[in-house]
Amino acid sequence: MATILGIEIKKKFVSFRWKLLSTYLILIIILFFILISVTTDYLLDWHINERKTELTEDSHQIAEDISYYLSVYDSSIYKTYLQSIVDKYGENLNSRIIILNKEKRVVADSNDEFNFTTLNLEEIDKSLLGEISSNNYYFNDIGNVMYIGYPVVFEDEINGSVFISSSINSLYENVNSLIYKIKVLLIVVSLLIMVGLYLLTYLFLKPINKFYPAIENIKKGDLGQKVDIRTSDEFSLLGDAFNSMTVRLNEVDEQREAFVANVSHELKTPLASIKLLTENLLLQDNIEKKVYREFLKDINDEIDRLNNIVTELLSLVDLDKNKLKLDLQITYLNYILEKIIEQLNPLAKEKNMKLIFEERDRIQIKIDKNKIKQAVINIVHNAIKYSDEGSVVKIALYTDKNYATIKISDNGYGIPKESLPYIFDRFYRVDKARSRKTGGTGLGLSISKQIINMHHGTINVKSRVGRGTTFYVKIPIEV
Ligand SMILES: Nc1ncnc2c1ncn2[C@@H]1O[C@H](COP(=O)(O)OP(=O)(O)O)[C@@H](O)[C@H]1O
Ligand SMILES: [Mg+2]
Structure with a gap:
């Protein structure tokens, strides 16, 4: 097994240079x-x-x-x-x-x-x-x-x-002496061309050698590698493509690290609570049944929280893995929104809130029903969660150019301007304490956004603190 600049070559290695020269040699002889x-x-x-x-x-x-x-x-x-x-x-x-x-x-x-x-x-x-x-x-x-x-x-x-x-x-x-002279001349010229080619291929192939160390470093885990190629030919295009690939690799790696750190942190918080609560119980003798129940209820809540996080994480992983897999069916969007309202009504009732459906158009559309339902539920659920008791959440459905638009507006707490760019990020929550109380994981909106993106749609938000928030979900109507 040969190695070139530390890269193992398993197959029989024939350098490009040798291939070029031998092809040339055969042609010349013929x-x-x-x-x-x-x-x-x-x-x-x-x-x-x-x-x-x-x-x-x-x-x-x-x-x-x-x-x-x-x-x-x-x-x-x-x-x-x-x-x-x-x-x-x-x-x-x-x-x-x-x-x-x-x-x-x-x-x-x-x-x-x-x-x-x-x-x-x-x-x-x-x-x-x-x-x-x-x-x-x-x-x-x-x-x-x-x-x-x-x-x-x-x-x-x-x-x-x-x-x-x-x-x-x-x-x-x-004639023979003339031919002899021609032969000598041809051989000399061919040899000169061979030497020229040998040197030229060195120049041509020089850029390629810059890739080996960069690739080696990537293999070792140093992803942000750059190659500097200024040849104004295909190699420089390859170099540019390589560089943007490493930038992307680096990004993905950083995102992955941040994600793992976030997940660990999020899982650790409820686990720490559970641990504390159980230790407390174990340390005390003769506890009253009432206190027992209270502690167990708290533990149960934390377990629910853990469960929520894991369920949403699995849902995200599934979306990531099956990025292009949608179970598309033609359906009325109106029907799906009705179902969502039906499902969330009990929750709204608990807070004495009203969900109002404003059906401006009937829209038939080709979508993955379950996924779109999940995306919209997250948003409506947020609107209920982050609003005061007794307020109203409006869900409007209408066509806007070639898009089906779902507008979800509440007059709840609102989102501060500086937080708006981050609310679709994984684990981002404006108010951790409040979100924790309401059982939020900070994953809901990132899941919604991913689903809408998979449908080639957009999701936008307008909000004012103390006034309320409006989400616009737009999905192209292709039918
Ligand atoms: N309708 C809304 N009103 C106010 N804040 C909202 C609204 N929707 C989302 N947010 C803010 O955006 C954050 C991210 O939302 P989301 O991803 O659904 O996470 P969570 O699990 O906390 O609901 C929430 O924690 C909340 O701070
Ligand atoms: Mg949410």
């Missing part, structure tokens, strides 16, 4: 072979054609020079002259030149070897039929050779042939 073979073929063809044109032109010249002398019945009488011609051209062209009469008999040979013998060669046969022909051959002893047969014509009659045999080894040598 290109190299294609280029070399194409260039070699092309250069050879070109040189050979040049040579052929040259020799053909010379053959033409020789044929012109000798055409008259071959037309006479016995051309051997001009042997000396013809021999001087082949000698001269043979030397100039560095080739072997043979003149044949129409019976394919050699009349003059620059090598002075085949005199008066008959030569049977394809090029000669063709030239005697009036065709200019040329072929290349390879012989083990002398290498590459070009043969040319050229007809000798006098007064429209073919009287013989000029045959040239010329070594083209030098052409191959020229």
Whole structure:
């Protein structure tokens, strides 16, 4: 198992740099072979054609020079002259030149070897039929050779042939040395590119290396890591995304810590009370039944409180976990509000309060009935809790643009301006003592808000101390 900057690499690790370089190398090798073979073929063809044109032109010249002398019945009488011609051209062209009469008999040979013998060669046969022909051959002893047969014509009659045999080894040598130079050049250029790429990838990949230590620190628990990347490319986008991710991670972590601290604190308070009450009871002998009952009632209240907190916490955890899970059904909101009022009426009666339902519209809407009910109950319950005896709580329902609006107003104690931004926070209570007396946990509004948010709605509040409070719950009507 390899490690890079302390990060364990389980899979077989092949660096990006190596991948890039090897891909490049393979491409270069393929290109190299294609280029070399194409260039070699092309250069050879070109040189050979040049040579052929040259020799053909010379053959033409020789044929012109000798055409008259071959037309006479016995051309051997001009042997000396013809021999001087082949000698001269043979030397100039560095080739072997043979003149044949129409019976394919050699009349003059620059090598002075085949005199008066008959030569049977394809090029000669063709030239005697009036065709200019040329072929290349390879012989083990002398290498590459070009043969040319050229007809000798006098007064429209073919009287013989000029045959040239010329070594083209030098052409191959020229081309090979040129190709060799090209190969060297290509290899040098490729190597330079490889080195350049190697250095460039280092520069390109440099930003990535900044992530490793940051990620390592996050793994160790230090979440607020930042990377500083100023490349104006995808890496800087990645860096920005990374940074905002760590900011969010940090936030979540802080919230989690605060939440755990709050929960522990909230649970500890009733537990401490219970402990105190029980110890008190245990320490006393012969307690009156009445006092016993009083203590037990207090203990019971604290247990109820604990129960409330745990139930609401579980409800919050459930909402957090199933953030996107809503059991949506089409229903009349009016019907749900009626149910809520029915359920909370006994509580209001206890405080001699009235719940008034102001139904301005009938609204059909697609919602999670139980959740919306829970959210609104919390708010109406607060309105009852935080109002004086004998007051009135109004619940109005109407449509406002594309929103179903539930307005819950009381003329209770009100909320101080400085507390308004926090009332939806978990465990926040304006007056801890009062809230405690009424059995509040400080979780109700945060649960309501979360539920309304899940329905893409909003929840707002207006309040004046001593005058009362109004909550506006708006849920989009999509049906
Ligand atoms: N209608 C209201 N009138 C006055 N204060 C309110 C009202 N509703 C909420 N509050 C304040 O906001 C706090 C948070 O409310 P909530 O989250 O429901 O917690 P609690 O469990 O205390 O009711 C309450 O403790 C209370 O101080
Ligand atoms: Mg509440």
